Amino acid sequence: MCLLRHFLFSLPIWVLCLSFFSVASVIKSEESSIVFASGSSQEIPLSQASPQMGAQSPGPPIVKVVFREDLNKKILIALIVSSTLLCVTVLLLLYLLLWRYRNLKNSFSGIQQKPDSVKSVATKPIVHKIDSVRKGTIPVYDYQLLESATNKFSDSNVLSRGGRGCLYRACLDEKSSVTVKKLDGCGETDIDKQFENEVDWLAKIRHQNIISLLGFCVYRQTSCIVYEMMQNGSLESQLHGPSQGAGLTWQLRMKIAVDIARGLEYLHEHCHPPVVHRDLKSSNILLDSDFNAKISDFGFATVLMTQNKNLKIPDRASEFILDGKVTDKNDVYSFGVILLELLLGKKSVEKPSSEPESVVTWAVPKLSDRANLPNILDPAIKGTMDLKHLYQVAAVAVLCVQPEPSYRPLITDVLHSLIPLLPVDLGGSLRIL
Numbered sequence: 001m002c003l004l005r006h007f008l009f010s011l012p013i014w015v016l017c018l019s020f021f022s023v024a025s026v027i028k029s030e031e032s033s034i035v036f037a038s039g040s041s042q043e044i045p046l047s048q049a050s051p052q053m054g055a056q057s058p059g060p061p062i063v064k065v066v067f068r069e070d071l072n073k074k075i076l077i078a079l080i081v082s083s084t085l086l087c088v089t090v091l092l093l094l095y096l097l098l099w100r101y102r103n104l105k106n107s108f109s110g111i112q113q114k115p116d117s118v119k120s121v122a123t124k125p126i127v128h129k130i131d132s133v134r135k136g137t138i139p140v141y142d143y144q145l146l147e148s149a150t151n152k153f154s155d156s157n158v159l160s161r162g163g164r165g166c167l168y169r170a171c172l173d174e175k176s177s178v179t180v181k182k183l184d185g186c187g188e189t190d191i192d193k194q195f196e197n198e199v200d201w202l203a204k205i206r207h208q209n210i211i212s213l214l215g216f217c218v219y220r221q222t223s224c225i226v227y228e229m230m231q232n233g234s235l236e237s238q239l240h241g242p243s244q245g246a247g248l249t250w251q252l253r254m255k256i257a258v259d260i261a262r263g264l265e266y267l268h269e270h271c272h273p274p275v276v277h278r279d280l281k282s283s284n285i286l287l288d289s290d291f292n293a294k295i296s297d298f299g300f301a302t303v304l305m306t307q308n309k310n311l312k313i314p315d316r317a318s319e320f321i322l323d324g325k326v327t328d329k330n331d332v333y334s335f336g337v338i339l340l341e342l343l344l345g346k347k348s349v350e351k352p353s354s355e356p357e358s359v360v361t362w363a364v365p366k367l368s369d370r371a372n373l374p375n376i377l378d379p380a381i382k383g384t385m386d387l388k389h390l391y392q393v394a395a396v397a398v399l400c401v402q403p404e405p406s407y408r409p410l411i412t413d414v415l416h417s418l419i420p421l422l423p424v425d426l427g428g429s430l431r432i433l
């Protein structure tokens with residue numbers, strides 16, 4: 001393959017050399033035969049003619065220039081052949097460069113050329129509604145590629161089974177893996193809407209604390225979304241899974257809280273118009289191999305209510321909406337719930353009996369006396385932090401879950417009150433001496 005590529009790329013040079021030599025040799029051979037100097041009877045090549053010759057010959061010296069009959073024709077043919085070769089060479093070179101560029105591009109993004117059957121389904125109406133798809137700013141994956149990267153969506157590749165579909169580990173090459181969310185209910189209005197919303201938002205939003213969308217695919221009744229791989233799963237599984245938060249030190253928990261606040265601050269303060277996530281919870285906070293936290297699941301995200309007054313509030317997000325309006329303060333409330341989970345190691349909603357209890361209704365009365373805090377703290381982090389820092393974080397959490405949205409702080413204020421509690425090497429401003 002490599003040899004063939006070398007041959008193809010050196011071909012134009014050989015062709016150029018050949019055409020140059022052929023024209024040169026035609027001209028040279030013609031040069032030596034076109035011009036002669038002659039006496040009266042004998043023809044002498046001009047190169048051998050000298051001034052003395054005139055004195056030797058009886059008559060006046062005659063210089064006779066002889067053109068061979070087919071001289072012009074030969075030069076013309078040589079010129080036509082060489083210029084044709086040149087054109088073919090240039091075209092070949094252009095084609096090779098284009099071919100190489102497309103190969104490089106495809107191998108970089110892991111996207112294959114789509115067979116026609118797949119292309120036609122990828123143009124379903126649902127896909128055309130997505131702004132970034134129309135603009136061509138988001139990669140469309142080949143279904144067959146995702147199928148083979150996930151072992152035909154085999155059970156052994158399943159990372160989790162969510163409410164809307166399954167999440168698979170996919171190996172696009174030997175070095176890296178990605179995750180593929182496969183939504184099987186394509187065609188059902190709700191699922192289509194969430195798919196459309198998720199792809200549309202994530203294609204526009206790029207931030208270190210927001211999950212990266214790598215592309216998507218729509219094939220028959222199935223839609224897939226391709227994300228970067230988050231090796232440490234969700235915050236929920238870290239806190240409430242088998243390890244029960246043992247892998248999360250106090251400092252890591254503070255880093256996770258600051259990361260989430262940074263992601264939210266980006267959505268609320270730096271996006272135009274501002275974006276409200278509306279479904280923030282520990283299962284939608286993902287952790288990469290270095291425990292960097294990223295916000296995921298934008299199926300319910302929307303612009304701030306001031307820009308979009310007629311939006312219907314989805315049922316799942318409505319548990320946190322107290323006055324029926326979507327505002328950035330809903331996300332602040334959800335952030336407060338996550339902060340309580342990080343401090344206390346309790347689930348956002350415990351269901352030990354028939355009466356589920358929210359961590360807010362359980363913890364807030366207890367936190368009115370801060371002396372209680374060390375007793376209700378997550379056992380995994382007991383005695384591992386400065387108590388002043390602990391009280392400060394608890395105070396921020398209680399403020400965030402105020403029933404009255406206007407009493408809740410802005411996420412940017414929350415962020416700036418947490419940064420001084422996080423060591424510099426973890427992205428905060430705390431200097432440990």
Ligand SMILES: Nc1ncnc2c1ncn2[C@@H]1O[C@H](COP(=O)(O)OP(=O)(O)OP(=O)(O)O)[C@@H](O)[C@H]1O
Pocket residue numbers: 159160161162163164165166167179181211227228229230231233234236237283284286296297
């Ligand atoms: N990119 C990822 N890398 C690794 N794990 C992930 C990734 N995305 C999601 N997960 C895992 O899959 C779980 C389900 O995520 P998903 O977004 O598919 O949930 P869902 O289908 O929206 O379910 P729910 O509606 O209950 O939130 C997450 O809690 C997390 O553990």
